[in-house]
Amino acid sequence: MNEAAIRQQENLQTQIADALRAEGKSLDALVLEDLAGVDEVHIGGLETIRPIVASLGVGAGDVTLDLGSGLGGPARFVARETGSRVVGVDLSADTTLAGNQLSGWVGFDEKVQLEVADVCQVPHEAESFDAVLSVHVHMFLEAPEKMFREAFRLLKPGGRFVVLDPIRIGDGSLHYPLPWSADPAADNILRETELETLAAAAGFRSHTRSDLSALAIDWFGATFSRISEMGGPPPLGLHLVMGPDFPTFALNAFQNLQEEKIALLHLVFEKP
Ligand SMILES: C[S@@+](CC[C@H](N)C(=O)[O-])C[C@H]1O[C@@H](n2cnc3c(N)ncnc32)[C@H](O)[C@@H]1O
Secondary structure (H helix, E strand, O other): OOOOOOOOOOOHHHHHHHHHHOOOOOHHHHHHHHHHHHHHOOOOOOHHHHHHHHHHOOOOOOOEEEEEOOOOHHHHHHHHOOOOEEEEEEEHHHHHHHHHHHHHOOOOOOOOEEOOOOOOOOOOOOOEEEEEEEEOOOHHHHHHHHHHHHHHEEEEEEEEEEEEEEEEOOOOOOOOOOOOOOOOOOOOOOOOOHHHHHHHHHOOOEOOOOOOOOHHHHHHHHHHHHHHHHHOOOOOOHHHHHOOOOOHHHHEEEEHHOOOOEEEEEEEEOOO
């Protein structure tokens, strides 16, 4: 993982608890939506997770793997909306610890287990998952083909690999720093064709693709307006995970989307 990646933070769960209390929330009466300001660590928050959940094709009795699960926001949402059990893996021990604590607060500690592991080497049996999800992870990887190969190995035949990622479009240089990279030299972001090539090389066939960039631009616009109306960011926000550079990251990602230098894609692959 490169240096601009999500900061390792000790006691992240304590900071999140303090922020929730500062917003007048009781830890005993939380719903998933109360956590979305901090546990959806990707462009678009819950707004871009809602439209992708059904494409996993899972339900009660199934098990879904979330590669690079972070604090577990998408994993818990998938569990609630589909009934599937979800296992998440993430390289960050602090994030995983905090994520499991958050699951306990909202009553999802049995349905969602977050584990510390590399998405390129996941300690689970082949063909043990009904679906695999990956949200905003490929850009952190120097060898993303390994994640695609792991997704293929871990999926049951007929299962889907769902990716929600920013991808590179156009030719102009991007605005940096971004959450996944401080500068172009350290940026592993791929183009759609490159992701498709990795998926095909791993054995997948393409199922569907949709462009969620417009949704993401609206979400950024609404988020910045809210912050401006409130005179500053709310206590519970992605600054808790990404640190004080978060406003710069967010503005650069927004500008890259608006200038059509990146796009936000929902890609669905299928294991034959
Ligand atoms: C932008 S966050 C996305 C988190 C989560 N998917 C979400 O959408 O809320 C990227 C996550 O990928 C994780 N990550 C990066 N490289 C990884 C690797 N090689 N193995 C496992 N996790 C990794 C980071 O620790 C971070 O939690």
